[in-house]
Amino acid sequence: MLVTLFPFFLMISTSFKIKGEFFTRPPIFIPNRFNFDAYRAALRSGGQKALIDSFIIAFVSMCIALILGTMGAYGLRELLKKGKNYGFWMLIIEMMPPIAVVLPLFILFKYIHLLDTYPALILGNTVFVLPFAIWLLLGFLEDIPIPIEEAALIDGCSKFQVFSHIILPLLRSGLIPVAFFSFILPRNEFLMALVFSRTKVTPLTVVIPSLVMSDTVAWEQVAGLSVMAIIPPVIVAMVFQRYIIRGLTFGAAKG
Incomplete structure (x- = not known):
């Protein structure tokens, strides 16, 4: 410690x-x-915009990962019932290093004029956050008894009604750790933020290194902006500690 x-x-x-x-x-x-001059100087040096940009990118990526992740995990579970295991492909995407796809994504985003925009960073981060969210949620879905779904189907519910009225309420405790990690991972991502951003969108992971200049280093601003960057995740982690630990020890291990 x-x-x-x-x-x-x-x-x-x-x-x-x-x-x-x-x-x-x-x-x-x-x-x-x-x-407290370091905090004020850090905000004036682009820290305020960096905090906002990082929050927008991480929050939207988290929302997409939760929406598509729950549906993807439920779909994979339905395939598992039929003996078709496609979870291995989720692991392949998760293990793929981001640097392997940064250049193709850069060319694609440049061709469709998305460089230095929120969609470029959101889509780039979602590519790697979504498989993690699906894999983690799959572990929680396996804890939901299948007879509950079958009873709902016998009562006349459709698959979508089972998913929306039965699965999602039971999956609520699992969504908290998935949301936390789906927010933290894009917020801490450096490579895509460096490659896809210019001047209009400036995430924290790009602004903080920019304070290390050629002739001097603004140590107090680097430290101040770093403190402001870690305070919100630490508070959220402390509040939802029980759910986050359960997501790491149970959902991931069982998935």
Whole structure:
């Protein structure tokens, strides 16, 4: 825990320091005076737009992953009942490195004039988030007894009614960890953000490295913007900790 949390402590401490306190001997771990200028400077240097852009990209990618992921997982489960196992293809897409498809996607987005737009980053991230969401939700679906669906079908429900009125309410606890990870993964993605963005769309993962300039490094702004970037996910993770841990230990393992 000390090894893991110390860099976060150092980052928070650096965000409150003033110039001259970054590289001192002995090092200053707790500033003499808490200075919030780094946060204001980081927001003025493009941090505010970066926070908004990253939220939009991650939130829309999460929504698409949840909508298509639930339907995809339910469809795969129906195929599993018939003895057709296509889950292996989900794993292949999940294991594929993003750098393998960045160039083809770049050419495609350039051809259809989507570079430096929200749709380019949303679609690019969804390609890799969706298989993860399907695979995780499939584990939760396998925990739902099949006789419940069969009883609903006997009562006259259609497949869509079974999915919307039976499966989704029972799947509610599984949607929380899937939503969390489907939001975090696009928000932390760097390669596609670097390749597909220019000036109109500037995610956090591109803006923070831009503060490392050729002649100097704005350490306090890097630390301040990083702190603002990690606070929301940490709060959400603490609130929904029980569901997130269940999604990692149960859904993924059983899938």
